[in-house]
Amino acid sequence: MRVLVLGAGQLARMMALEAIPLNIEVQAFDVRSDQIVDPINQQVLGEGLQQALRDADVVTAEFEHIPQAVLEPCEQSGKFLPGSRAILSGGDRRVEKALLQQAGVANAAYAEVHNKAELEAAVQQLGLPLVLKSALEGYDGKGQWRLKQMEQLDAVWTEIAQFLKQASKKAKQGIVAEQFIPFDYEVSLVGARSNNGDTVFYPLTENHHVNGVLSVSLARPEHPLQAQAERMFQAIADELDYVGVLAIEFFVVGEQLLVNELAPRVHNSGHWTQQGADTSQFANHIRAVCGLPLGATSVLRPTLMVNILGLDQLPDALLTIPGLHLHWYGKTARPGRKMGHINLSADTTEQLAKRFEQLIALLPEEDFPELELLLPKI
Amino acid sequence: MRVLVLGAGQLARMMALEAIPLNIEVQAFDVRSDQIVDPINQQVLGEGLQQALRDADVVTAEFEHIPQAVLEPCEQSGKFLPGSRAILSGGDRRVEKALLQQAGVANAAYAEVHNKAELEAAVQQLGLPLVLKSALEGYDGKGQWRLKQMEQLDAVWTEIAQFLKQASKKAKQGIVAEQFIPFDYEVSLVGARSNNGDTVFYPLTENHHVNGVLSVSLARPEHPLQAQAERMFQAIADELDYVGVLAIEFFVVGEQLLVNELAPRVHNSGHWTQQGADTSQFANHIRAVCGLPLGATSVLRPTLMVNILGLDQLPDALLTIPGLHLHWYGKTARPGRKMGHINLSADTTEQLAKRFEQLIALLPEEDFPELELLLPKI
Structure with a gap:
């Protein structure tokens, strides 16, 4: 059997390693x-989407910002899972918000905004502060603005208007204004749904971002909001008749979850499952799209994940820490680029905290900021 | 960094997946x-040993029956680990037995036999029954004879003489006669030694063979003979100044271990470490030969391994068993060929026994004989 993945980055690579x-x-x-x-070594195997689709038994994706010209033939092939509606729900904030409404899951109130007058109306309707997000290509902190006070409105709109002007004419860029959620922290749920509607879920993961980019994920088994998250996942996945791994990022506000965003694919906050769970998210995505039974998601041991950004080397001494596993992506280093990640596991959370301290001491501080802030959270 | 593996089978493939x-x-x-x-997909990348050696940083092996014409340039490259003496100790029964004597580790008394007179002398010296083994290429039950009674001697020697006559002239085939050991059962120890002499050990594995081929391995943490096995490993590995993963098969006789044979490489009885141990044998071999720190070998959960022989498909329903992981080797099916293996893990040994029962019920009995005999042993 052959699976074609749209996108040739680390997610495709890690799927290949499990496939x-x-x-x-x-x-x-x-x-x-x-x-x-070849997603493992980037060796060129052929050219053109038509050949790729013809030679594949199943087509899936590792990212959601896929041009319409690619999405359409994939959908027409009849082999595409989780399908283009799911991909668009991750790739277009307007489609995503409409889906969340339709599925009846809690999320920040919003309005689409095309001009300054509509932005003013949004302020009236939703109140301040507002978060303004580009509808397309908005991940990792790019294409986002905050509007805290009315006096900033002109300046913020000038920036946004500039942004919209530069946007490609082909893709219909737009702006979604959302009520600012004063959340306590962020969690995500990674789960998988098979073609017969079976679902499996990993425990909620607590996510810590630095400059808008994920830095650390901590698996949180027995989180009190797990059941709530799973209900929301189920509603969304059923609405999409979803097949594959789906990740949902939530804001935690007291005892309530609000969906922040969807990723219709394996997700950075699920990388810890490679060492921490019975079946990894990558294996479960492959199983789901290939029509195989889903694998158990039970947690093997307390595990956290640390992203490696911009570096292609770390001290070998890291490997002396028991329960530490390095996952490099084989990429050329660029500042801020996701180059790999570290999974760290232990028998107990106390032992995990100790190993995390060892790890922090070995990592260059300037490249791994704020890690020690997380120590008390383990 | 690039590692060249001599041999392009499943062991090289599984090393690649961890590398x-x-x-x-x-x-x-x-x-x-x-x-x-490419050991993953057998794609041809080049030709000739010279090119292969030139382009590699490290050279290692997945098998020990390597022609001298290959072994010599590898050794001369200065990149070969664990080195040709270690390989020969696995590949030539005479070298192996001499090494065991030199390292002072217990093993069956033996004599080299070149003709019928020497076989008669061996019977006098060692007693009956005797096990007669070809010195070269003797694994998986091939090239072995048993001599139980004097009356069989003529017939057995006729067979052996025929075997020796057919043997290649280049490789100096020979026969080693060993005292038959009435062993209770067989275990193996897989461990790794780094270039600075550090060692790590997995727990002893109990091995069950059918028709001379490994069928099932059960990891046995806290086995009372673990320390004895590790001392013998240490003596052998130090004698060879060994770098990499080494596997030693033992006969258990009461409270004593006798070395049966060495495998200077990752070993079938260590495949369970992919799911059952913190760092797998494949990762540790790569770490060792690349000069990286060895990884922890602690057991994550009770795990056993079942070999898949001669089949390239199994019911998908296997994947519904929690803790079950399939490892196919991507090979074309031939009767008796090692095609893949199943790792089965659980939280407790009781749960493992239940899951093993589920597994047995799903496997075609004729292709997986004797499995239910192992159930009481878990």
Whole structure:
């Protein structure tokens, strides 16, 4: 069996590593170069989407910002899972918000905004502060603005208008204004749904961002909001007749969850499952889209994940820490680029905290800011 | 960093899968075809040992029956670990027995036998029954004879003489006669030694063979003979100044271990470590030969391994068993060929026994004989 993944980054690579022991081959389609590549070593295997689709038994994606010209033939192939509506729900904030309304799951009140007058109306309707988000390509802190006071409105709109002017004409960029949620912290739920509607869930993960980019995820088994998160996942996944791994990021506000955003794919906050869970998110995505039974998601041991940004080397001494596993992505280093991650596991949370301290001491502080702030949270 | 593995089978493939997340590339040299291949998909990457050696930072092996013409340039490259003496100790029963004597570890008394007169002398010296083993290429039950009674001697020697006559002239085939050990059962120890002499050990594994081929391995943490096995490993590994994973098969006779044979490489009885241990044997071999710190070998949960012989498909329903992980080798099916293995894990040994029962019920009995005999042993 052969799976084609749209996108040739680390997520496709890690799916391939889990697919190989199942005798399932993963090829990746690099949307920018129009090439079919081996996601493990980027070797070129062929050219063009048509060939890629023809040679694949199943088509899936590792990202959601996929041009319409690619999405359409994928959908037409009849092999595409979780399907283009799910991908668009992750890739277009307007589609996402409409879906959340339709599925009846709690999320921040919002309005679409096309001009300054509509922004003023949104302030009237939703109050201040507002978070303004580009509808397309908005992850990792890019394309976001905050409007705290009315006096800033002109300046903020000038910036946004500039942003919209630069946007590609092909993709219909837009702005969604959302009520600011004064959340306590962020969690995400990663789960999988099979083609017969079975679902499995990993425990909620607590996520810590630095400059808008995920830095650390801590698996939180027995979180009191797990059941609430799973109900919301179920509503969304059923609405989409979803097949594959789906990740949902939530704001925690007291005892309530509000959906922040969806990722219709394996997700950075689920990387800890490679060492911390019986079946990893990558294996479960492959199983789901290939029509195989889903694997158990039970937690093997307390585990956290630390992203490696912008570096292609770390001290070898890291590997002396028991329960530490390095996952490099084989990429060329660029500032801020996701280059790999570290999974750290232990028998108990106390032991995990000790190992995390050891790890922090070995990591260059300037490249891994704020880690010690998380120590008391383990 | 690039590692060249002599041999392009499943062991090289599983090493590659563990090397990739460390940003270490594994290439395999197929000794029969003289080609350099990707051990994951057998894609041809180049030709000739010289090129392969030149392009590699480290050279290692997945098997020990390596022609001298290959072994010599590897040794001369200065990159070969664990080195040709270690490989020969696994590949030539005479070298192995001499090594065991030198390291002072217990093993069956033996004599080299070149003709019928020497066989008669061996019977006088060692008694009956005797096990007669070809010195080269003797694994998985091939090239072995039993001599139980004097009356069989002529017939057995006729068979052996025929075998020796057919043997290649290049490789100096021979026969080692060993005292038959009435052992209780067989265990193996898999461990790793780094270039600075550090060692790590997995728990002893109890091994069950059917028709001379490994069928099931059960990890046995806290086995009373663990310390004895580790001392013997240490003596052998130090004698060889060994670097990498080494596997030792033992006969258990009451409270004593006798070395049966060595495998200077990752070993089938260590496949359970992929799911059952913190760091797998494959990762630890790669770490050792690349000069990286060895990883922790602590057991995560009770785990057993079942070999898949001769089949390239199993019911999908297997994947509904929690803690079950399939590892296919991507090979074309032939009767008796090692095609993959199943790792089965659980939280407790009781749960493991239940899951093993579920597994047995789903496996075709004719292809997986004798499994239910092992149930009481879990």
